[in-house]
Amino acid sequence: MSVCSLMHMKSSEIPLVGRLFQLPYSVELFSYQGFRSFFSRKNIESMRAEFAEEGKVPECIDQAGEILALQFQHHPGYARGVMSTLKHFPFTALAPTYGALQEEKFPVQVIWGTRDTVVPGTSVDAVERVLPRIKVTKIEGATHSIVMTHPEAIVQRLGGFVV
Structure with a gap:
């Protein structure tokens, strides 16, 4: 089994958020406060969802979620960095x-x-x-x-x- 066959995704398999950030000017558009709040909530939901099977979210995850929300709210550069990562992540390569x-x-x-x-x-x-x-x-x-x-x-x- 080669690395290529194992870790190469078709464009249609890229998660929605990954496809969304492939659009021109997406990072700039989604850097506005309203969008940052939305992405902050989604990111925190995603972190918490990792523990759905366990029925309890570790306290450190809730603490990280609070910090993440503050970073998204008060540091536009943080949000741009996260979004840039999503835009440039080599999903297909x-x-x-x-x-x-x-x-x-x-x-x-x-x-x-x-x-x-x-x-x-x-x-x-x-x-x-x-x-x-x-x-x-x-x-x-x-x-x-x-x-x-x-x-x-x-x-x-x-x-x-x-x-």
């Missing part, structure tokens, strides 16, 4: 990014939550299969919010890796 890491000589460790589904078309298992030289560390049950929900586990796994 992740393969070259991942593939390039296979050729490098420096050590690379990927720490990934087993329940992270935020980046479409990727999974920790897929990365592990197509990039055998990379040290893949799975944090069982962690979502995309892994840094907030599992900081101790990350520090522990980095301890023997970072020089």
Whole structure:
């Protein structure tokens, strides 16, 4: 299985928000306060939805949501940065990014939550299969919010890796 076949999305598979930000002037248009508030709410809803199965959202996620709302409200540059990431994210071309890491000589460790589904078309298992030289560390049950929900586990796994 190649990186290309595993991590290449068709344009029709790109999430709506990704397609929306491909439109000309989308970042500029959606930088207005009303839109920033909308995207802030959607982002917070998305973070909280990662824990729907558990029936309880961790306190750190609610705290992060409060900070996120303030950043979107008071820092237009933050909102523009998030939107620019969505606009320029290589939804249809992740393969070259991942593939390039296979050729490098420096050590690379990927720490990934087993329940992270935020980046479409990727999974920790897929990365592990197509990039055998990379040290893949799975944090069982962690979502995309892994840094907030599992900081101790990350520090522990980095301890023997970072020089």
